[in-house]
Amino acid sequence: MKRPLVTGLALGGLALLALAAWVAVRSARYISAEVHPPRQPVERPPEDAVFAGLRDVAFQDRGGLQLKGWYLPPKDGALVILVHGLSGNRTQLLPEARFLAQAGYGLVLFDLGAHGESGGTVSTYGDREAAQVVAAVDFAASQPEVDAKRIGALGFSLGGYSVLKAAAEDARLKAVVVEAAAVAPAQALQDELGHWGPVGLWPALGVMKRAGVDVNAVRPARDMAALEGRPVLLVAGSEDPWVPDAALETLLRQGQGPWEKWLVPGAGHGDYLRVSPDAYPRRVLSFFSRFL
Structure with a gap:
């Protein structure tokens, strides 16, 4: 074999190895930032008439993890628990909290584990976080102003x-609004990193395994089926690259409602209130007024 050909093959092999290493490192870092999200500071909202009576609270999930949040008593017994997204904290949903409070609803806003001021170091795509939501229900149901x-x-x-x-x-939980969450995390991981093959997936799965995260534990279609007969409003932006309409339709096929779907025209992953400042509050308030 001629020396230039050998050299070319060797350089090509090194280039492939370098690419594989780059993909593996990128994959591991990407998932590490999701499993161990950076914390954002929690800033209390201004003390105006809408949030008068908002108070700091702390409660624990059944595993003993301490969760920090805010509680606003309801005016007529009905209460909504607000749960933020990855790398956010309770302040992320303050705009929703404001229009709900103006309508008289009580509120619990809290930081999920590994976020804001709550304990924990690992985020689990909604698996352990579901138990934290249940802890918020426990807290809310124990308040004298709340109709359980x-x-x-x-x-x-x-x-x-x-x-x-x-x-x-x-x-x-008598009625729930589920926003920008339809594709199973395991499928999302495959869609995001699977095109690189094992060199893209294995490092990510390794990060999850070391952190104790089971990506298959969260299955929205299964959970939707369990809610047959209870009200659900599915919301997503029409331009959200991570939540296709087909995924919402898959959830709606899991049983019978009262279930609703709303694609917010022109919205991406969130920003519903900015894109639809009138329709978004109206749709959410109409849903809760009918079912709470």
């Missing part, structure tokens, strides 16, 4: 997975 038969929840992205799984496990 009128508790609902709204969750965005990670919070949406968490709320859906929690509702499947706890019938005290």
